[in-house]
Amino acid sequence: MNNIILMSYLSLFLPFLAFLINALLFHSSRKKHAAYVSIVLSGFGFLSALYIAVFYFQSGIAPGKLILWEHLFLKFTDSLHAHFAFLLDPLSIMMVVVVSFISFVVNLYSLTYMKDDPSFSRFFTFLSLFSFSMLGLVVASNLFQMFFFWELVGISSYLLIGFWYQKPSAVKASKQAFVLTRFADSFFLLGIVLISYIASTFSFETLNSLSLSHFSGSINLGFISISKLQGLFLSSILIFIGGWGKSAMFPMHIWLPNAMEGPTPVSSIIHSATMVVAGVYLVARLFPFFALFPSTLHLIMVLGIITAVFAAVIAITQKDIKRILAFSTLSQLGYMLFALGVTSVVLQNESFIHPLGYSASIFHIFTHAFFKCMLFLIAGSLIHAVHSNSLEAMGGLKNKMPWTYAAAIIGVLAISGLPPFSGFFSKDEILIAAFQSEHFIVFALALVTSALTAFYMFRFFFLAFHGKPRSNSTANVKESFGLSFPILLLAIPSFLGGYAFKKLLFQYYGPGSNNLNVFEKSMQGDWIPFASSFIVLVSIFLAWYFYARPYAKIQKSLDSSNRPRFYKWIYHQFYFDEIYDALVQQFLFKGIAQTIRFFEDYIIGGLLKLFLFVIQKLGSLVRELQSGWTPFYLGLMIFGVLMWSLIAKLPI
Amino acid sequence: MTLLNCLLLSFILFGIGVFGLLRRRHIVAMLISIELMLNAANMNFISFAYFSKGDASAGAIFSLFVIAITACEMAIALAIVIAMYRRTHSLDIDSLRGLHE
Numbered sequence: 195m196n197n198i199i200l201m202s203y204l205s206l207f208l209p210f211l212a213f214l215i216n217a218l219l220f221h222s223s224r225k226k227h228a229a230y231v232s233i234v235l236s237g238f239g240f241l242s243a244l245y246i247a248v249f250y251f252q253s254g255i256a257p258g259k260l261i262l263w264e265h266l267f268l269k270f271t272d273s274l275h276a277h278f279a280f281l282l283d284p285l286s287i288m289m290v291v292v293v294s295f296i297s298f299v300v301n302l303y304s305l306t307y308m309k310d311d312p313s314f315s316r317f318f319t320f321l322s323l324f325s326f327s328m329l330g331l332v333v334a335s336n337l338f339q340m341f342f343f344w345e346l347v348g349i350s351s352y353l354l355i356g357f358w359y360q361k362p363s364a365v366k367a368s369k370q371a372f373v374l375t376r377f378a379d380s381f382f383l384l385g386i387v388l389i390s391y392i393a394s395t396f397s398f399e400t401l402n403s404l405s406l407s408h409f410s411g412s413i414n415l416g417f418i419s420i421s422k423l424q425g426l427f428l429s430s431i432l433i434f435i436g437g438w439g440k441s442a443m444f445p446m447h448i449w450l451p452n453a454m455e456g457p458t459p460v461s462s463i464i465h466s467a468t469m470v471v472a473g474v475y476l477v478a479r480l481f482p483f484f485a486l487f488p489s490t491l492h493l494i495m496v497l498g499i500i501t502a503v504f505a506a507v508i509a510i511t512q513k514d515i516k517r518i519l520a521f522s523t524l525s526q527l528g529y530m531l532f533a534l535g536v537t538s539v540v541l542q543n544e545s546f547i548h549p550l551g552y553s554a555s556i557f558h559i560f561t562h563a564f565f566k567c568m569l570f571l572i573a574g575s576l577i578h579a580v581h582s583n584s585l586e587a588m589g590g591l592k593n594k595m596p597w598t599y600a601a602a603i604i605g606v607l608a609i610s611g612l613p614p615f616s617g618f619f620s621k622d623e624i625l626i627a628a629f630q631s632e633h634f635i636v637f638a639l640a641l642v643t644s645a646l647t648a649f650y651m652f653r654f655f656f657l658a659f660h661g662k663p664r665s666n667s668t669a670n671v672k673e674s675f676g677l678s679f680p681i682l683l684l685a686i687p688s689f690l691g692g693y694a695f696k697k698l699l700f701q702y703y704g705p706g707s708n709n710l711n712v713f714e715k716s717m718q719g720d721w722i723p724f725a726s727s728f729i730v731l732v733s734i735f736l737a738w739y740f741y742a743r744p745y746a747k748i749q750k751s752l753d754s755s756n757r758p759r760f761y762k763w764i765y766h767q768f769y770f771d772e773i774y775d776a777l778v779q780q781f782l783f784k785g786i787a788q789t790i791r792f793f794e795d796y797i798i799g800g801l802l803k804l805f806l807f808v809i810q811k812l813g814s815l816v817r818e819l820q821s822g823w824t825p826f827y828l829g830l831m832i833f834g835v836l837m838w839s840l841i842a843k844l845p846i
Numbered sequence: 847m848t849l850l851n852c853l854l855l856s857f858i859l860f861g862i863g864v865f866g867l868l869r870r871r872h873i874v875a876m877l878i879s880i881e882l883m884l885n886a887a888n889m890n891f892i893s894f895a896y897f898s899k900g901d902a903s904a905g906a907i908f909s910l911f912v913i914a915i916t917a918c919e920m921a922i923a924l925a926i927v928i929a930m931y932r933r934t935h936s937l938d939i940d941s942l943r944g945l946h947e
Contacts, residue, residue, distance in 0.1 A: 822943035825868045832864060
């Protein structure tokens with residue numbers, strides 16, 4: 195047991211150690227020390243995480259919860275404490291393993307990818323900080339610790355997205371990501387405050403076993419008085435808004451595609467295991483609490499499915515390969531969230547939980563992390579080789595980058611969800627969950643999304659790897675082993691991960707709370723895997739027909755100027771960037787900010803100037819007194835003495 | 847000769863001293879005015895001692911002290927005056943206005 199505790203410290207603090215070493219010792223070094231430190235320490239971090247996982251699942255403790263260590267962090271009142279702890283349960287250990295593995299692979303990849311960058315060591319410093327904060331987030335045993343690391347994730351993603359701060363677009367994107375997620379986080383914080391006020395606890399354990407009948411009476415929010423039940427409901431919404439922003443759900447999604455301005459390994463780690471799944475993780479972590487409020491779960495479901503379809507539609511038209519993958523991440527996150535949402539079933543005014551959605555969502559977090567990370571690394575390799583993000587410059591890379599090509603086949607098949615690749619298992623569970631819990635509209639939209647997913651992923655695949663080279667730089671490309679090796683490392687779990695994890699899934703991954711009504715009556719959905727595979731195959735065929743058949747008009751299909759209006763709408767991502775810009779520019783800057791500026795300049799500034807004027811006049815008066823004219827001094831002295839005795843009546 | 851007469855005399859002397867100190871611009875004249883004021887104070891000492899019922903010598907001793915200290919003070923003051931004269935070639939107090947900066 196002591197071993198495990200030591201391992202848990204190691205797995206959490208080795209990335210932090212790497213961060214400290216890089217930040218303090220190698221911050222200006224041009225050599226590759228920083229990378230080696232990060233790679234070795236994150237490698238050991240991964241091994242210790244794996245050790246904990248093996249121990250946990252073999253010792254028979256699973257699926258029980260275990261707090262390996264706990265330190266008092268802040269004492270708010272006598273009963274309300276915030277702890278810094280390491281929580282071990284199936285969900286957290288799965289995330290720890292995935293995060294440390296992805297972080298190790300991305301570090302390894304960046305060694306080659308970033309090798310010519312002048313701020314090489316700064317990159318590894320931030321990357322280690324990023325993995326540390328995400329690890330701290332997933333092992334949190336209470337909301338406060340989670341929020342603490344949540345913010346650390348925010349700041350380190352800000353630093354990484356804006357890593358190339360010479361590029362104005364990167365600076366803009368990093369600010370956008372930070373401000374948008376901060377905006378959502380402020381609601382999260384409000385939710386935490388509200389819930390700790392009502393339930394007087396931060397601990398997930400307590401929150402997840404709340405029973406609503408204990409909460410009667412009302413609380414005063416200052417301007418309005420609400421019942422405690424409403425307060426809990428409100429806090430569940432507020433806490434979810436935190437995840438809404440972090441997981442970039444519609445309409446707060448715009449920071450995610452723009453975050454592509456960062457280096458590709460950063461996109462890879464942000465999109466696969468860290469940052470964006472934090473929102474999904476939050477909902478999964480507090481799931482029994484959210485399940486007390488079916489309306490919240492409905493909100494989650496609706497948002498999830500809207501984002502899934504919306505992002506998949508946009509991804510079809512994009513030409514920047516990183517943007518395609520970014521929108522595909524959005525769509526997959528939507529998948530995970532609506533899978534959590536469809537667990538809620540309301541029958542005859544009674545709410546039930548259909549646990550399959552929960553397990554499926556966690557399963558999808560797991561499989562998605564690997565194949566999405568791999569796809570991003572592949573995109574990074576392509577960009578590294580071709581020196582362009584655009585599909586217009588690629589084509590015909592199949593023979594020049596055979597290893598990458600092989601990995602890409604696995605990746606796109608995994609994300610499209612064809613058996614036996616990992617994505618198939620998790621996507622299917624999600625579809626079955628949606629079907630069995632009788633949310634048929636959601637189920638239909640999810641099927642459409644899965645068809646769209648297969649289509650845009652194969653569009654990317656065919657346009658990048660097949661056909662003829664469409665630019666000079668594409669014609670003489672070499673594959674680099676330093677880039678392909680990490681990709682191949684990821685290809686293994688992308689291929690086999692689904693099958694391996696499925697065994698663990700139903701044994702250990704349930705919502706895990708006994709005060710939920712479980713939805714028993716379930717419809718059979720045996721035909722769903724066949725139907726979805728068929729749809730995927732049709733989509734793949736369509737993608738082949740449009741983009742890779744021998745006489746395909748690729749130039750025409752890549753042309754985005756000569757298109758119907760609807761296509762342009764999609765191509766410009768429904769003008770959400772512009773809408774946000776207009777909102778921020780016109781409403782925030784010109785409207786509110788200008789008004790406040792006016793107030794500041796003329797009213798506060800005016801008062802200040804008046805004050806300054808009076809002080810200055812008084813000052814010059816005093817200065818005039820210091821004339822240097824001796825009789826005046828003497829006269830004043832005598833006058834002063836007289837006044838002293840006459841007015842103050844002091845004896846002299 | 848009453849106490850009132852003596853005090854009136856010293857008051858007048860003091861007033862002349864104050865007036866002279868404020869009105870005269872010649873440094874030596876100002877010093878003399880200060881001397882007048884000090885002597886007015888001396889007169890007060892002596893006359894209070896004289897008209898009170900105790901031993902009159904206490905007043906005399908005080909005025910002796912004052913005279914001695916005035917002598918020292920004047921020595922320093924005249925030294926300053928000479929230094930000033932060397933510097934500005936003038937004994938006008940207004941020529942020293944520049945000192946305050």
